[in-house]
Amino acid sequence: MAPQVVLITGALTGIGRATAVAFAKKGAKVVVSGRHDDKGQALVSELKTLGAEAEFVRADVTHEDEVRNLVDQTVARFGRLDVAVNNAGFEGELGPIQDATVENFKAVHDTNVLGVFLSMKHEVRAMTGQDAGSIVNISSTYGHKAAAGGTAYVSSKFAVEGLTKTVALEQGNSGIRVNAVAPGLTDTEMADRFTGSAEVNDALVSTIPFLRRGNTEELANAIVFISSSEASYISGTVLDVDGGMSAT
Ligand SMILES: NC(=O)c1ccc[n+]([C@@H]2O[C@H](COP(=O)([O-])OP(=O)(O)OC[C@H]3O[C@@H](n4cnc5c(N)ncnc54)[C@H](O)[C@@H]3O)[C@@H](O)[C@H]2O)c1
Structure with a gap:
């Protein structure tokens, strides 16, 4: 089987x-994207040491011209687009609605919602006419569960799941599968910002059935699975990878 273009x-x-x-x-051919050229080139070098073909394309997902260019550059370099992982996102400011700002709400929705919308728009364009394609949007436990203090972030991730299911329906049996992966508390800089202190972190971890954060490899494994032909009958779904949190 030909290597996936991701x-x-x-x-x-x-x-x-x-x-x-x-x-x-x-063994995939990987296009990594983000807003920082130096980090992008460093990651490409690391991926190449693993034997992969890799490219960096700079893109802020809130700008349609940059997203269009990212997709077009991927197809120009590797000939097709098999898998798209729409992962860019951030939590923004947290706090009760009476203290929340329009600026923060718009900024969070611009990246988390508009970014996923624009990414899927251009990815579907590129995948249309291929024999298959897989889009994976990164949601959150808070894409289907509320969290006090998270109006902007929670509403943005609920929107990601709505977008995911809508585009999955639009694609029907086209061969393009569209799913979301919903991380629980995962050990990244974002989780450190989100929890803010060891006390808040420990309190949150104590509510997770596994009593620990997930690690990034556990998330990556789920994303690779749902993108693969092993998941060929799965579309329009949300895969929770959260140590049991969504069952609470
Ligand atoms: N870490 C967690 O506990 C957790 C839990 C649930 C969901 N998530 C989701 O997982 C995804 C990845 O988050 P992470 O935990 O790896 O955090 P992270 O901050 O390490 O990664 C997010 C990346 O997105 C990039 N980004 C932000 N805005 C962007 C934009 N406009 N254009 C392009 N890139 C942009 C950031 O620079 C960063 O590299 C996010 O969508 C996040 O909401 C994370």
Whole structure:
């Protein structure tokens, strides 16, 4: 089977980075994307040492011209697009709604919602007419569970799951599968920012059935699986990778 051509947004840190490494180890051709050229080139060098063909394309997912260019550069370099992982996202400011700002709400939704919308728009364009394609949007436990203090982030991730299911339906039996992976608390810089202190972290971890954070490799493994032909009958679903959190 030909190697998969994989595109990952927000790939320079955390879950995106681990996913790039996991795909590289599987022999995929990987296009990593993000907003920082130096980190992008460093990651490409690392992926090449794993034997993968890899490229960095700079893209801020809130700008349609940059997203269009990312998809077009991927197809120009590797001839097709098999897998797209729409991972770029951030939590923004947290706190009760009466203290929340329009600026923060718009910024979080621009990246987490508009970014996923724009990414899928151009990825579907590129995948249309191929025999198959897989889009994986990164949601969150908070894509289907509320968290006090998270109006902007929670609503943005609920929207990601709505977008995922809508585009999955639009694609029907086209061969393009569209799914979301919903991480629970995962050991990245974002989780450190989100929890803010050891006390808050420990309190949150105590509510997770596994009593620990997930690690980025555990997320990457789920993303690789749902992108693969092993998941050929799965579309429009949300795969929780959260140590049992969604069952609480
Ligand atoms: N870590 C967790 O506990 C957790 C839990 C649930 C969901 N998630 C989701 O997982 C995804 C990855 O997060 P992470 O934990 O690896 O954090 P992270 O901060 O390490 O990774 C997010 C990446 O997205 C990039 N990014 C942000 N805005 C962007 C934009 N406009 N354009 C391009 N890139 C942009 C960041 O620079 C960063 O590299 C996010 O969508 C996040 O919401 C994380």
